[in-house]
Amino acid sequence: MNKSMQHNNLRFIDRLIYSNGVAKISFTLDEFKSPNEFSNEITFFLLHVAKRWFNPKEFRYIILHVEFYNNKTLIETTFNYGLSNDITKFKQIFKEFKDSATRDKNFLVKVTFNEEDLGK
Structure with missing residues (x-):
């Protein structure tokens, strides 16, 4: 792991729930x-999940x-393990x-996958 990918004691990994x-x-x-x-923490978390x-x-x-x-806020995106940073x-x-969440600063991250999206 390079220096730009430092994370804070696996903060997300400690509270990860699989179901x-x-x-x-x-x-x-x-x-x-x-x-x-x-960004570093989210990226590390997604690498861990993958x-x-x-x-x-x-x-x-x-x-x-x-x-x-x-x-109030939903943002959907993808994380491509094989391609991108x-x-x-x-x-x-x-x-x-930060711009939209003035009162409610509690967020949930949900990660799923489709089998069709696995490229062999």
């Missing part, structure tokens, strides 16, 4: 000092479907949350 093929975590915006910190669900050596591409939501995308999502 019926869905991985979920909750967080508050106040936990993060910057968009970069948020490695737990799949053997990355068997799949060139693993696309996880990621939903961020609270009472999604740091910029998650930084932007964090900024959108």
Whole structure:
């Protein structure tokens, strides 16, 4: 793991819940000092989920479907394990949350996948 991917003591991994093929975590915006910190933590969490669900050596591409939501906000996106570094995308999502979540800063992240999205 390179220096730009530092994470805070696996904060998300400690509260990860798996149920019926869905991985979920909750967080508050106040936990993060910057968009970069948020992005690094989300990316590390999604890598962890992909490695737990799949053997990355068997799949060139693993696309996880990621939903961020609270009472008012829902942002859907994807995380492509085999292709991308999604740091910029998650930084932007964090900024959108900061702009829109003035009262309710509690969020849930829900991660799922479709078998068709596994490229061998």
